[in-house]
Amino acid sequence: MQETILVTGATGTVGREVIKQLSMREVHVRAGVHSIIKGENLKRLPEVGVTEINFKNPASLHAAFTHANRLFIVAPFTEGQVEMEKNLVDEAKKQGVRHIVKLSASGAEAEPGIQLGRWHREVEQYIEASGIPYTFLRPSGFMQNIVNYNADSINEHNKFYLPVGEGKVSYIDVRDIAAVAVEVLTSDEHYHKAYTLTGPEAISHSEIATVLTHTLDRMITFVDVPEEAARETMLSQQMPAWKADAMLELYGLYRAGYGAQVTTAVEEITGNSPHSFSQFAEDYKACFIPA
Numbered sequence: 199m200q201e202t203i204l205v206t207g208a209t210g211t212v213g214r215e216v217i218k219q220l221s222m223r224e225v226h227v228r229a230g231v232h233s234i235i236k237g238e239n240l241k242r243l244p245e246v247g248v249t250e251i252n253f254k255n256p257a258s259l260h261a262a263f264t265h266a267n268r269l270f271i272v273a274p275f276t277e278g279q280v281e282m283e284k285n286l287v288d289e290a291k292k293q294g295v296r297h298i299v300k301l302s303a304s305g306a307e308a309e310p311g312i313q314l315g316r317w318h319r320e321v322e323q324y325i326e327a328s329g330i331p332y333t334f335l336r337p338s339g340f341m342q343n344i345v346n347y348n349a350d351s352i353n354e355h356n357k358f359y360l361p362v363g364e365g366k367v368s369y370i371d372v373r374d375i376a377a378v379a380v381e382v383l384t385s386d387e388h389y390h391k392a393y394t395l396t397g398p399e400a401i402s403h404s405e406i407a408t409v410l411t412h413t414l415d416r417m418i419t420f421v422d423v424p425e426e427a428a429r430e431t432m433l434s435q436q437m438p439a440w441k442a443d444a445m446l447e448l449y450g451l452y453r454a455g456y457g458a459q460v461t462t463a464v465e466e467i468t469g470n471s472p473h474s475f476s477q478f479a480e481d482y483k484a485c486f487i488p489a
């Protein structure tokens with residue numbers, strides 16, 4: 199009998215790509231979506247069923263988990279993230295899910311670490327204590343962040359702004375995280391493992407600007423901004439203060455060079471080298487059309 203794999207956060211950056219890649223395998227894929235309307239286009243993929251889930255409402259999880267053999271947990275970085283993910287683990291245990299793969303973050307194991315990592319580690323420890331076999335995927339920053347968070351300013355002013363100085367970051371393409379997730383979710387070989395996933399190289403934001411300049415054929419500039427200015431901008435965009443501070447903590451690590459660790463896990467698990475930032479820029483060029 200084919201396995202059923204439930205993927206949460208299925209309309210998000212990572213979840214959507216995991217569903218797409220899983221739909222090409224011999225498994226049933228169940229896409230857990232926050233709203234059925236947003237998940238409409240996932241229904242067109244082969245072997246994909248869509249189910250509504252609200253992490254905050256344990257009652258909504260019951261139907262979504264029925265007959266699911268494996269679970270891929272993706273939850274947003276938001277207040278209540280830990281409780282929401284724990285609800286998923288509790289339901290997985292009740293319904294006999296036999297493998298949990300959790301999207302975590304690089305550095306989650308560091309102590310004292312940063313807010314973002316500490317929340318992930320708390321959930322990882324809860325999963326470890328559940329007795330369910332698990333695999334933790336701990337990616338570095340996503341290359342797709344530049345599309346999700348910086349494309350507007352790049353397209354309007356040909357500039358992007360971050361308080362990270364010349365610190366290098368081993369950004370990873372979400373397509374590579376998904377490729378690892380698919381391998382791990384369709385095998386029993388990765389139980390009780392935690393993988394730090396990175397791109398093939400660490401790259402500074404000035405170097406990112408150079409790659410974009412070359413790929414887009416117009417001058418793109420990276421502007422290093424003071425922390426306080428970055429905080430004011432985030433607050434003006436309605437980001438809650440706790441989250442702005444957590445992002446500044448992360449950017450501080452980047453500035454100090456702690457985001458530069460490169461691993462070979464993607465290639466070891468998938469057999470393919472991870473995408474370089476140049477390849478990513480070429481593939482996502484359509485997201486950078488001047489306004």
Ligand SMILES: NC(=O)c1ccc[n+]([C@@H]2O[C@H](COP(=O)([O-])OP(=O)(O)OC[C@H]3O[C@@H](n4cnc5c(N)ncnc54)[C@H](OP(=O)(O)O)[C@@H]3O)[C@@H](O)[C@H]2O)c1
Pocket residue numbers: 206207208209210211212213231232233236251252253254272273274275301302303304314337338339340343
């Ligand atoms: N960005 C990075 O560089 C980076 C690096 C390492 C790790 N991470 C980790 O990656 C995770 C985020 O992944 P992502 O970027 O793929 O997420 P995302 O794009 O923000 O998507 C989040 C998904 O969760 C859904 N969702 C939100 N609230 C929900 C709720 N109450 N019930 C059910 N579903 C809900 C959203 O649906 P709606 O949109 O319909 O609400 C969406 O599908 C975070 O845990 C973060 O710490 C991120």
